[in-house]
Amino acid sequence: MKKMDKLEFYRQCIQEILTEYSKHPSENGEIEVQTIFDTKNDHYQVVDLGWDKHRRIYNCVMHFDIKDGKIWIQRNQTDDVLAEELVRMGVAKEDIVIGLRPEYVREYAGYGVGYKI
Amino acid sequence: MKKMDKLEFYRQCIQEILTEYSKHPSENGEIEVQTIFDTKNDHYQVVDLGWDKHRRIYNCVMHFDIKDGKIWIQRNQTDDVLAEELVRMGVAKEDIVIGLRPEYVREYAGYGVGYKI
Numbered sequence: 001m002k003k004m005d006k007l008e009f010y011r012q013c014i015q016e017i018l019t020e021y022s023k024h025p026s027e028n029g030e031i032e033v034q035t036i037f038d039t040k041n042d043h044y045q046v047v048d049l050g051w052d053k054h055r056r057i058y059n060c061v062m063h064f065d066i067k068d069g070k071i072w073i074q075r076n077q078t079d080d081v082l083a084e085e086l087v088r089m090g091v092a093k094e095d096i097v098i099g100l101r102p103e104y105v106r107e108y109a110g111y112g113v114g115y116k117i
Numbered sequence: 118m119k120k121m122d123k124l125e126f127y128r129q130c131i132q133e134i135l136t137e138y139s140k141h142p143s144e145n146g147e148i149e150v151q152t153i154f155d156t157k158n159d160h161y162q163v164v165d166l167g168w169d170k171h172r173r174i175y176n177c178v179m180h181f182d183i184k185d186g187k188i189w190i191q192r193n194q195t196d197d198v199l200a201e202e203l204v205r206m207g208v209a210k211e212d213i214v215i216g217l218r219p220e221y222v223r224e225y226a227g228y229g230v231g232y233k234i
Contacts, residue, residue: 034182036153036160043153043164047177049191054219058192060164060177065151074166075175102171 010071013089014044014064017082021062022046031057042066045075065099070112072099083111127188130206131161131181134199138179139163148174159183162192182216187229189216200228 015037022033031050038044046061062082063075071091073082083096097114098106106113132154139150148167155161163178179199180192188208190199200213214231215223223230 034158034160036155036158036162038153038155041151041153043151045153045162047160047180049180049216051219056217056219058177058180058217060175063164063166063175099166100173100175102168102173 007066007069010066010091010095011039011042011044013086013091014066014071016089017085018044018046018062018064021078021080026050028052067097067114070095070097070114072097072114074099076100124183124186127183127208127212128156128159128161130203130208131183131188133206134202135161135163135179135181138195138197143167145169184214184231187212187214187231189214189231191216193217 018035018037022035024033026033026048030052031048034047034049036045036047042065044064048057048059048061050057059077060075061077065072065074071086073096076082083098086096087093093110094112097112098109099114101109103113135152135154139152141150143150143165147169148165151164151166153162153164159182161181165174165176165178167174176194177192178194182189182191188203190213193199200215203213204210210227211229214229215226216231218226220230
């Protein structure tokens with residue numbers, strides 16, 4: 001796979017996971033589920049926002065980045081194992097960085113290590 | 118102003134506020150400040166993410182949407198008064214919806230009211 005093809009494929013995988021997740025209906029009718037895709041800077045999210053009666057709800061449920069050809073999982077508030085889902089879709093294990101784990105434990109998980117931000 | 122021009126102008130104002138804010142350096146070197154601009158679906162954010170020693174930091178600082186020609190302020194974790202800033206930049210007061218306030222108080226603030234999501 002050429003480098004450009006690989007990135008395009010990774011972008012597709014991420015957007016597919018987030019779009020699929022965003023289809024789950026919210027428990028009350030007042031919560032909007034937004035997919036936010038910044039394809040220029042490669043930031044991708046699902047955000048829940050709205051109201052639970054008088055209480056403001058604002059929560060980013062999932063967030064992926066692509067940096068230097070690797071997918072960074074920056075946030076995951078679900079119990080889906082996103083790294084495994086990406087591997088199943090065909091993403092190389094070493095191209096997945098679990099950013100939400102501290103750097104010093106990443107190397108023991110078998111996924112990518114990434115670099116210091 | 119034509120409708121398209123107005124939207125483009127509103128997009129510029131929002132991106133300018135967020136880009137300006139994102140230039141503030143973080144207190145330690147481990148926090149990345151991301152601007153996330155989904156210009157297709159008109160969602161715009163600044164997100165802080167990274168580490169404070171061993172503690173994961175993830176926080177959306179500001180979030181704007183554009184819906185039906187109006188700017189929605191969905192989140193603001195700063196003490197900047199974003200609505201006033203937008204007005205100073207030339208945004209019409211009635212085109213600003215303070216989404217982070219409950220719907221039933223919006224009409225008393227002099228800004229737009231918006232619609233139920």
